[in-house]
Amino acid sequence: MTGTGARSETATLVYVYAVSSAEAARWVAEVRPKGLERGSVRAALEGGLAAIVSDVPAEDYDQSALDERVRDGGWLTPRATAHQEVNAAAHAALDAVLPVPFGTIYVSEDRVREMLRARTEELRAKLASVRGQGEWVVGLHRDVVRAAEHLSTVSDAMAHREHVATGPGRRYLEERSSETARRTELRGLDDAAAASAHEMLARVSRHSFEEPVVQDAGDLVARTTYLVRREDQHRLADAVQRFNGDWATRGYELRATGPWPPYRSSGAGS
Template identity: 30%
Template sequence: MSGLRYVYALCRPLEAPLQAQLTGVAGAPAKPLHHHGLVAVVSEVPEQDFTEEALRAHLEDLDWLAATARAHQGVIDALTVVTTPLPLRLATVFRDDSGVRSMIESREEHFRRTLDRLTGRVEWGVKVYLESERAEESEAAEAAEERSAPKAASGRDYLRLRRQQTRASEDLWQRAETFATGLHERLAAFAEESRLHAPQNATLSGAAGRNVLNAAYLVPRDRSEEFVELVDRTKDDAPGLRVELTGPWAAYSFAGELPGEGGS
């Protein structure tokens, strides 16, 4: 290789080969780099696109960023089919193979412990949304009630009406949060580990509705079907709510901050 080394993930030696035509970032083939019984999955990327200065410029180019993220995730997804990968952050690069090997050696015990904990497990994501239509209906009903109600005889009457409307809206949010809390407790009891993430911002995610649960669950691969069925059974208990299940993924939420990310 003559370019920089882009590192997607670390894993144990593969029991099955990677897809023959698996390509990663910049269209380069992804290849295993063996060192001390561990494997870094790498590809060659052009230096002019992955120096620190070039990456700063690329971060302003949303099309480039999206294409790179898709290619990166494609390699991680392929690895997840055949092994348990520890995915590194987007655009983790090193000068050469020696740099990658040095990174492995510097954190070898950490990598081995983390792989021991995660081997045979996958991550499932569960999100619960209060449907935007439901919230809008509640707000519209409040506005209609206010328009049709007799004009308040006093400021006290007006404040009482507003409190009633506010209470109805709060009840809607409370029911959604109560459902989400109960669902998380059931799923966390099934999973080996769980993580609660901050609710997604609808403006950034583009998802409809208000996100009231954004969680990840670490589940043994051979129990994934049971987990999926458990989530599916809850959907009928959630009128006005949308339950979304994603996965199985590499265990991003449970790998911790992998040392050595960022490269050189």
């Protein structure tokens, strides 16, 4: 989160959602979107670029107030949602959008234009790099029982034992003498599934970003953001379907959401 300038003495501050080309001004005029605090969204134009902005009350959004309020989930959630909705609508309507992080605030529109002037070449290059593209977030999920059944089948085959049809995954989980060994084998299968998924999806994407996964994330094994051209979205869907067909019996499934504005790819807030 960034705040350019200290505490403002004016009644309002200027909240920035994204940067785009000057065509954003036409979109704003036609659609008249609403932003945070139901404020009217407008375009601040400079040098062929447009910052998509709205006014917000200084008493709630100057740096000290914002630092305090973002700790309150009840306050933050609807405003983060409004931020995302503006950017999602802009991304759907415009050829290229650089979304900026929640809480990017300037003391005046003149300061916003100064930023656009200072970063014109950089922002134009970034717009070119994401033009006609969106981000897809793809999660790799594991059914631990089905994965264990697969490992049990492989283990039995390697030991030349007959595979027991009644719940081998359960038997594998219950009878495995070493919990460490079980975790190691499952982790190895996780890694193989993640590598296979990435190999398929990387072929249809321009860039990828591996996302952090907390230790106790339930059935989520891995999560990756892929930057995909709009004309390649069907290829992404096909790759997800192929992976799921190949890995379902081993207990793995890909779930994709998108397209999202290119938050990870744009770097506009830096």
